[in-house]
Amino acid sequence: MSPTRRRAGSRGAGGCGAFTVMELLVGIAIGGIIVVAVAALSLYSGQNFAVLANYTDMDSVGINAMDTVSRDIRQANGLTAFSPSSITLKTDVTNQNLTYTYSSTNRNLTRKLGSNAATTVLTECDSLTFSMYQRTPISGSFNQYEPGDTNEAKVIFLTWKCSRTTGGKRLATDNASTARIVMRVN
Numbered sequence: 069m070s071p072t073r074r075r076a077g078s079r080g081a082g083g084c085g086a087f088t089v090m091e092l093l094v095g096i097a098i099g100g101i102i103v104v105a106v107a108a109l110s111l112y113s114g115q116n117f118a119v120l121a122n123y124t125d126m127d128s129v130g131i132n133a134m135d136t137v138s139r140d141i142r143q144a145n146g147l148t149a150f151s152p153s154s155i156t157l158k159t160d161v162t163n164q165n166l167t168y169t170y171s172s173t174n175r176n177l178t179r180k181l182g183s184n185a186a187t188t189v190l191t192e193c194d195s196l197t198f199s200m201y202q203r204t205p206i207s208g209s210f211n212q213y214e215p216g217d218t219n220e221a222k223v224i225f226l227t228w229k230c231s232r233t234t235g236g237k238r239l240a241t242d243n244a245s246t247a248r249i250v251m252r253v254n
Contacts, residue, residue: 133190147218170196199225
């Protein structure tokens with residue numbers, strides 16, 4: 069085939085190089101599908117990053133709260149008042165009572181030393197429960213006996229569950245913590 073001959077129906081150098089309507093519609097459809105897929109992936113990734121950031125933040129707050137509560141219980145001389153949502157500890161350092169109180173309406177745990185103002189230790193808490201036990205373990209288990217009164221309590225069992233909403237929706241951002249803390253002073 070010589071360079072000067074053309075095949076039938078082919079466009080030459082002087083022919084029109086525009087797209088047909090069908091080619092244009094197919095290109096727009098493929099482009100639209102790609103844009104929708106990228107937008108959906110971006111939205112999904114953004115939500116996952118927000119959830120991950122919440123997990124990290126809630127875990128950090130929970131660790132700090134557990135450290136504070138654990139330190140105070142370990143240094144306490146005894147338990148003066150108890151309920152599943154509140155404990156009052158005898159302290160030797162300041163000779164003042166230290167009270168931890170959980171409010172289900174405010175969803176927080178507060179710490180109050182003597183007559184000082186209460187400070188919030190934990191927020192966004194859906195449930196929190198205190199339990200008290202004796203130090204002596206039940207034979208063959210890691211559990212302790214329940215005390216007859218607060219004077220016999222040497223172990224405080226604490227468990228809580230917190231959650232957070234992200235972007236107006238409650239996403240899977242919850243954190244649960246549990247600790248069995250022994251009063252070491254007495």
